[in-house]
Amino acid sequence: MPQPRYLQIKNEILHEIQxxxxxxxxxxxxxxxxxxxxxxxxxxxxxxxxxxxxxxxxRRTQGSGTFVTNFTHRFSLIEVRDVVEEIRRLGGEAxxxxxLHRRCAADHEVSRLLEMEAGxxxxxxxLVQSMDSEPVxxxxxxxxxxxxxxxxxxxxxxxxxxDYLASRSVxxxxxxxxxxxxxxxxxxxxLEIGRAEPCILIQRRNWYQGRCVTLTRITYxxxxxxxxxxxxxxxxxxxx
Amino acid sequence: MPQPRYLQIKNEILHEIQxxxxxxxxxxxxxxxxxxxxxxxxxxxxxxxxxxxxxxxxRRTQGSGTFVTNFTHRFSLIEVRDVVEEIRRLGGEAxxxxxLHRRCAADHEVSRLLEMEAGxxxxxxxLVQSMDSEPVxxxxxxxxxxxxxxxxxxxxxxxxxxDYLASRSVxxxxxxxxxxxxxxxxxxxxLEIGRAEPCILIQRRNWYQGRCVTLTRITYxxxxxxxxxxxxxxxxxxxx
DNA sequence: CAACAATATTTGTAAGTACAAATTATTGCG
DNA sequence: CGCAATAATTTGTACTTACAAATATTGTTG
Numbered sequence: 001m002p003q004p005r006y007l008q009i010k011n012e013i014l015h016e017i018q019x020x021x022x023x024x025x026x027x028x029x030x031x032x033x034x035x036x037x038x039x040x041x042x043x044x045x046x047x048x049x050x051x052x053x054x055x056x057x058x059r060r061t062q063g064s065g066t067f068v069t070n071f072t073h074r075f076s077l078i079e080v081r082d083v084v085e086e087i088r089r090l091g092g093e094a095x096x097x098x099x100l101h102r103r104c105a106a107d108h109e110v111s112r113l114l115e116m117e118a119g120x121x122x123x124x125x126x127l128v129q130s131m132d133s134e135p136v137x138x139x140x141x142x143x144x145x146x147x148x149x150x151x152x153x154x155x156x157x158x159x160x161x162x163d164y165l166a167s168r169s170v171x172x173x174x175x176x177x178x179x180x181x182x183x184x185x186x187x188x189x190x191l192e193i194g195r196a197e198p199c200i201l202i203q204r205r206n207w208y209q210g211r212c213v214t215l216t217r218i219t220y221x222x223x224x225x226x227x228x229x230x231x232x233x234x235x236x237x238x239x240x
Numbered sequence: 241m242p243q244p245r246y247l248q249i250k251n252e253i254l255h256e257i258q259x260x261x262x263x264x265x266x267x268x269x270x271x272x273x274x275x276x277x278x279x280x281x282x283x284x285x286x287x288x289x290x291x292x293x294x295x296x297x298x299r300r301t302q303g304s305g306t307f308v309t310n311f312t313h314r315f316s317l318i319e320v321r322d323v324v325e326e327i328r329r330l331g332g333e334a335x336x337x338x339x340l341h342r343r344c345a346a347d348h349e350v351s352r353l354l355e356m357e358a359g360x361x362x363x364x365x366x367l368v369q370s371m372d373s374e375p376v377x378x379x380x381x382x383x384x385x386x387x388x389x390x391x392x393x394x395x396x397x398x399x400x401x402x403d404y405l406a407s408r409s410v411x412x413x414x415x416x417x418x419x420x421x422x423x424x425x426x427x428x429x430x431l432e433i434g435r436a437e438p439c440i441l442i443q444r445r446n447w448y449q450g451r452c453v454t455l456t457r458i459t460y461x462x463x464x465x466x467x468x469x470x471x472x473x474x475x476x477x478x479x480x
Numbered sequence: 481c482a483a484c485a486a487t488a489t490t491t492g493t494a495a496g497t498a499c500a501a502a503t504t505a506t507t508g509c510g
Numbered sequence: 511c512g513c514a515a516t517a518a519t520t521t522g523t524a525c526t527t528a529c530a531a532a533t534a535t536t537g538t539t540g
Contacts, residue, residue, distance in 0.1 A: 004493060018410045030520055041495045046521090054294060062521045063503030072406040075319040076414045076444065085314055166312040170258050174316045178467035180420040180438035180460075198420035198438030204316070220420075227418035244523060270490055281525045286491090302491045303533030 005040050010048035017057060017068055024070030028058070031066075079229045080176060080202060082162035083129040083137045083218065092131040096157045099190075100126035103145070103152060110142055113205060115212045123151040125161060128190050135191045135221060138183075141165075142215040147208060165206075165214055173207035183219060191221045200227065245280050250288035257297060257308055264310030268298070271306075319469045320416060320442060322402035323369040323377045323458065332371040336397045339430075340366035343385070343392060350382055353445060355452045363391040365401060368430050375431045375461060378423075381405075382455040387448060405446075405454055413447035423459060431461045440467065 016022040029037070034045040049066060052058045060066040087094040104124050111118040123143040128135050141161050143151055147169060154164050181201045188195045204216040220227070256262040269277070274285040289306060292298045300306040327334040344364050351358040363383040368375050381401050383391055387409060394404050421441045428435045440460040445452050460467070 006493075018412075020410075032520075043496085044494060047493090049521095051294070054291070060521065061503075062501065063519075065503090065520065072410065073414075074325055075321040076416060078318045078320055078416050078418060079315040080318055081315040170260075170312065172258075173470065173472045174313075175470040176316060176318050178318060178418070178440065180440045182436065182438050196422065196436075198422050200418065200420045200440070230413065230415040232413045246523080272490075283526090284524060287523090289491095300491065301533075302531065303489075305490065305533090 005038065006044045006047040006051075009034070009038055009040070009045060010051055013048065013052060014057065022068050024068050024072070026068045027065045028068065077229065077231065078227060080204075080227065082160060083139065083220075084160040084162065087129070087131045087136070090131070095130045095133070096160070097128045097130070098125065098156050099128065100124060101152065101156065106142070110215060113203075113212070113215050114142060114144065116144070121145055123148060125151075125156060127156060127161070137221065138187050138190055138219040140217045144211070144213045147211075147213045169206075169208040169213065171206045171208055172210070175205045175207075177203045179203075181219070187219055191219070193221050197221075245278065246284050246287040246291075249274065249278055249280070249285060250291055253288065253292060254297065262308050264308050264312070266308045267305045268308065317469065317471065318467060320444075320467065322400060323379065323460075324400040324402065327369070327371040327376070330371070335370045335373065336400070337368045337370070338365065338396050339368065340364060341392065341396065346382070350455060353443075353452070353455050354382060354384065356384070361385055363388060365391075365396060367396060367401070377461065378427050378430055378459040380457045384451070384453045387451075387453045409446075409448040409453065411446045411448055412450070415445045415447075417443045419443075421459070427459055431459070433461050437461075 013022070013028065022028065028034075028049075031042050031045045031049070034049075035042045038045065049058060049060070053060060053066075056071060057069055058066055059069050081089070084094045084096070102124055103121055105119050106114060106116065106122045108118055110122065111120055114120075114122065116122075123145055124141070126138075126140045129137040129139060139161070143165065145151065148165065151164075154161075156164070179201045180198050183191065183193065183195060183197070183199050185195065187199075188197075191199070193199075200220040202216075202218045202220070204214075204218075205212055206214045206216075253262070253268065262268065268274075268289075271282050271285045271289070274289075275282045278285065289298060289300070293300060293306075296311060297309055298306055299309050321329070324334045324336070342364055343361055345359050346354060346356065346362045348358055350362065351360055354360075354362065356362075363385055364381070365383075366378075366380045369377045369379060379401070383405065385391065388405065391404075394401075396404070419441045420438050423431065423433065423435060423437070423439050425435065427439075428437075431439070433439075442456075442458045442460070444454075444456040444458075446454045446456075
């Protein structure tokens with residue numbers, strides 16, 4: 001058996017969509033008819049269709065039928081990786097300089113973003129990430145003490161904050177905001193760039209068990225393109 | 241039947257992962273055992289597990305077993321929508337001013353990015369997108385003539401370029417590059433911002449049938465946060 | 481003890497059947 | 511003709527069975 005039947009069926013439907021033989025809003029044949037056409041059981045057809053539905057290419061309504069989605073990707077996706085992760089992926093050596101690592105009272109802005117009362121205690125770490133000795137990002141992270149009790153015991157120059165935080169909680173919700181900013185004097189100096197050089201600021205908030213538990217602000221040194229992604233929206237499944 | 245059995249099983253496993261009862265690399269019981277435990281058929285268990293696999297929470301190996309992934313999202317995702325789409329989503333009125341709409345010879349940079357010979361003919365359109373009469377983005381798009389023969393006949397002030405391009409091809413591959421830039425004099429004037437105000441530049445390339453067919457550069461007026469996303473990585477399925 | 485063979489376990493694919501639920505088409509009646 | 515009841519279609523869920531393929535375990539033998 002060179003390729004499972006359900007994959008053959010799936011790829012055939014996918015191909016018809018890609019070539020335009022099946023157009024958005026078109027109704028595809030019923031499971032029964034497809035099962036007849038391919039001489040397979042209804043279950044096999046069903047599996048192929050269910051996967052295409054979960055991938056967003058088809059939409060089905062009980063009693064009515066299965067239709068081609070007109071959702072020709074209303075958006076495309078950009079992956080935002082952890083800086084250390086990204087540096088390694090690019091084949092560089094990542095080093096971390098920890099500037100601050102403390103417990104402190106949250107200021108107005110931070111407490112608002114963390115959805116807690118102003119003046120509450122938070123953990124705070126500030127660091128500079130370098131790739132092959134060249135600074136590429138300034139990170140500032142805040143964490144809620146109750147969820148990360150051993151935050152202050154960590155050595156973030158050895159293990160990335162990202163790694164540590166990820167190991168302590170399976171996140172429920174993630175919010176990312178991207179903005180372009182001009183670095184202030186201090187950050188420009190740390191990143192060894194001119195104050196006129198624009199930077200990308202990514203602010204991320206994570207929720208765990210209904211509460212906002214971490215706030216991260218990463219300022220990327222402008223010219224270094226760490227935010228790129230390339231992907232295939234609808235790839236044919238299986239080999240060949 | 242309040243909730244399908246396969247969803248109950250899926251959510252139970254998901255819950256065990258979220259609470260930490262099941263940890264990364266743990267092996268979960270075999271289909272046979274789970275079917276016994278929940279008094280359902282193997283198929284029903286299989287469906288629950290297959291969905292969790294496709295969502296990236298479990299990994300299976302034939303003959304060996306099913307394991308919890310240690311893939312605690314190495315990246316998070318940002319959705320990049322079309323400007324017109326994004327403006328409507330925010331409840332604003334989108335207007336488009338077309339500055340250029342022509343056929344021309346590709347310069348060195350554009351032909352390199354479109355993977356074609358320098359000097360080849362390309363379609364070119366430049367426009368300013370506004371939200372409630374306030375300019376928010378400057379777009380420059382290049383398209384390969386052979387794939388979009390009626391490019392010049394379109395009225396892009398009525399129908400968005402995005403819409404037109406999407407209607408003509410189902411894309412195979414999408415590349416996005418995000419950078420922070422300082423706008424040049426012309427773009428700053430068009431966006432009605434100061435030259436010191438940093439902007440986000442998104443460059444996108446699309447592939448269709450093995451060839452790069454479109455190149456887009458969008459400069460977002462800095463302070464307007466059009467790049468934000470919020471999502472739940474592993475949401476419990478079904479109601480209740 | 482090590483190498484190999486046989487066996488058991490586990491997942492992968494697939495057929496067939498059954499009934500429920502939602503939608504759409506059809507029929508019959510006033 | 512219009513409306514309501516009925517029938518047919520289509521998807522949703524679920525059970526049982528069957529065998530193949532990959533891996534893990536156990537037992538045997540030199």
